[in-house]
Structures are given as structure tokens and as C-alpha cells.
Amino acid sequence: MAKGPKRPTRDEFELEELGERLVEAKQEGTELLLTVWAAAEQVRGVITVMDSRTKKVHVEHMGNVVKIPFLDIMKVESSY
Numbered sequence: 894m895a896k897g898p899k900r901p902t903r904d905e906f907e908l909e910e911l912g913e914r915l916v917e918a919k920q921e922g923t924e925l926l927l928t929v930w931a932a933a934e935q936v937r938g939v940i941t942v943m944d945s946r947t948k949k950v951h952v953e954h955m956g957n958v959v960k961i962p963f964l965d966i967m968k969v970e971s972s973y
Contacts, residue, residue, distance in 0.1 A: 898931075900931075900964065900965065901930070908964075911963075911966060912963070914969045915940060915943060915950060915966070915969060916943065918939075918940055918969070919940040919941075922939055923971060924937065924938065924939050924971075925938065925939070925940065925952070925971060925972055926969075926970045926971070926972045927952065927968070927969055927970075928966070928967045928968035928970075929961055929965050929966060929967065930964075930965045930966075932965075936954075936959055936961060937952075937954050937972055938952035938953050938954030938957075938959065939952065939953055939954070940952055940953075941953045941958065943963075944960075948962060948964070949963065950963055950966065
């Protein structure tokens, strides 16, 4: 069985920096644009929950909540 492309690996520093940006955005209620690995489109919204147990980030936009695995988040940008 053929496997799809592997998620790019990142070092501890990159992951820590990404986590810090997400925590800061959650505290400030900032709307973000997230580039998610293997997703066709960027995810826009405000972080409502960062679940350390499931390692998923809950992003809400217009009443819809998307749960994204932390390691699948490739890039974080402000939406404006």
C-alpha cells in the first residue's frame, strides 16, 4: 500500500515558536490564517481551545469550529 507524502519535519525551535504564536493569538483573540499540511485551503479563525491532551487546536470562524492537529499547522499569519 502506497503512502502519501510525509509531513515535513521541523526542529524543536520552530515548533516552540509556532506554539508561542498560537498561545499569544489565543490570549489576544486575534483572527489568524493557518496554513495546514495537506489542506487545500488556509484555515481562518480565532483560536478558542488549545487541547494539550489531544494536541489539537480548535479554531472558530463564523460559528464553525475546526480542530487541527498541532503538528499539521505549517504556518501562522495574521488575517489582516
